[in-house]
Amino acid sequence: MNEIIYPSGCKDIQIELANDELIRRLKDPSLDKYKQLAILIGSDVFLDHEHDDVKLLIACCLADIIRLYSPDLPYQDPANLKKIFIFLANQLKGLSDKSKTAYNRYHYLLENLRQDNKFLLCLDLEDCQEIIADLFELLLPLLNESDHLSSRVLDTLFARIIEPQKSNNKEAYNLASTLIKKGNENFEFLVQNLTTSFVHGQANQFISDKLCLIIYELYSIRYALLELLLPQLEYKLKSNDLKERREYTKLLSKMFSEKDSLLAQKST
Template sequence: MAQKLQQQLREVGSKLETPPTTKDALVKLLKQAAMCLSEVDQSPSAAMLESMQPFSNAIAKPELLKHQDKDVKLLVATCVCEITRITAPEAPYSDDVLKDIFHLIVSTFSGLGDTSGPSFGRRVVILETLARYRSCVVMLDLECYDLVNEMFSTFFAVASDDHSENVLTSMQTIMVVLLEESEDVREDLLLVVLSNLGRNKNDINMAARKLAMNVIEHCAGKLEPGIKQFLISSMSGDGRPSDNQIEYHEVIYDIYCCAPQILLGVIPYLTGELLTDQLDTRLKAVKLVGDLFALPGSAISEAFQPIFSEFLKRLTDRVAGVRLSVLEHVKSCLLSNPSRPEASQIISALCDRLLDYDENVRKQVVAVVCDVACQALNSIPVENVKLVAERLRDKSLLVKKYTMERLAEIYRLYCSTGSDGSTNPNEFNWIPGKILRCFYDKDFRSDTIESVLCGSLFPTEFSTKAIVKHWVQVFSGFDKVEIKALEKILEQKQRGFPLGLQVTTRDAEVSVSQADVSEW
């Protein structure tokens, strides 16, 4: 078998000494050569290397390495790539020839974007060979830095979700090898990688972004100094004009997702952005930090605790827009993981803002606490929900009405889930009484309170019997003020009152005189 292969390689090499003049004949000859070379093992016998020599010399001629026909170029690239594989780790050509070879090989990668093209499979073979045998390292020895940049850019440009895992993995392997083998990562190459980060960039696809993040994760130690320098320079305003094309907040977000340890030296500068007098920068920093800590499954490490604490302090920011932005993000933090270790710290900071001087902020605090409670009733301690209930006495009617609606929603959810063991019996039975007390608030119309008690307090699917059962339970806990409020409502609705409820305060019992209580 080996002798036959040697003979074929000699014949192909002999014919290539004077290349065929027609394209079809040349393509046929190169295909035969590529097939033979693919069957030769790495580091073959001296006899095999000797039989390859005529072909190796012929294929490296400028008229073939720089051929203009795309089909010929691809086949020549295939052959020389196989030759570098076979002879590795020894270089089969002079430096000048190797430079031409790698220029040719890199030029074939732009075609990887056409996954359905007839030449796609051959291009993938070249890619996988370069990755598997690490022959790309020779590019560093040859100081082909611009070519390395071009190859990185090409990979990011063609990366697609249509690519199979082995294609993307091979691209990643080549980039990781070149970065790890570099003495120092050049700034221009680093910017090629960083420019492909960002959740909201329209000019990159998610496959390229993921590829860049994987490369950073695998080369975190090598890239850390350069990334830190880039981020600090950008945050201090000392970056070059070209750096401004990269949104550094987006870079920080993606790096936190893949290699957060890189950011340890950047934390003080990001904390500074939370404290800056520049409102736009402060808002961007709040959004970034809030997004980081709201990532599902994200645990805030000890190193990031200082910036998290400063983030929560922005709930007292002098600008209401900043406070509202923090509220939006802490809600995401709690919704993504209600039992996170920082939950009590967040909830405490939230409740401190229930007395904010801006009614929109107070309303939003109520919204955040109630949204989280409605996702999981046991995620917000009852004492904190009771603090929210105090907003029923807010000076703003907007806040009062909204608080009443949200408390009714919590009680409705409690009625639906109270029997599943997730909450303690009677844990939220105080809510109807709090709503009844609003009868004495001059800002509320009695029909507003009735509409909540009749239409929002219980699940629509509840039976009459279930509703009555809950009313009996809550009535037994009413104080004199709440009972009096209920009596007043009943007096106003004595004629045609939908529930037909009659309350006697002497023995504090409730009876139902009409059968139809479906409205409650």
């Protein structure tokens, strides 16, 4: 076995240790030893650095710090935390140019922040409009130019437009709904393909349980998407499952009966 190098002050972990001692060592708050270093990396002296490569590497370090410390970040000053998220959002703009020699690092940064939706931490800040604007500028081209959207991406997007998150997190709802409104025809096509697979039972549990709510919110946000989903709704209305047929009949009834319903106008 290769030699394991432990950080300074961190005791070694051996399977032969008594359980009590092993638990004590595993609970050792070793991350506390690096808080001052983490704070230094997130300070203005690095966030305001002029060199592109330095800024990218600082961003990667910050993403690692956020992943390791989340949700108890070492940055206690809301203004500093806001500046860090703006800095990260600006660095992600490097994804727009795949010819960059450092593109793989930009992609690493994106993947690191995407885990468990780390950017949602910024939504707890009192004023996150600037961050939301930066994220919108970044995410819209990625959605519109992508040739594939995973169900995980749609899970994240759709979860923001239905209850309880629709009411509990207005900023996230506004971002998600704006992305849906501004998505181009390619985005519509990807959503149609994925929701078709969802309707036919090829979905994860979250989508399966919330599909009616998701379709209704898509209808409310962007009517054109509903037109693409009507064949799937028709399929559900012919389901052998009585409960499912009732659920989708109620959904269509709700959409038809609403004041100024576009669906009702289209059918006349």
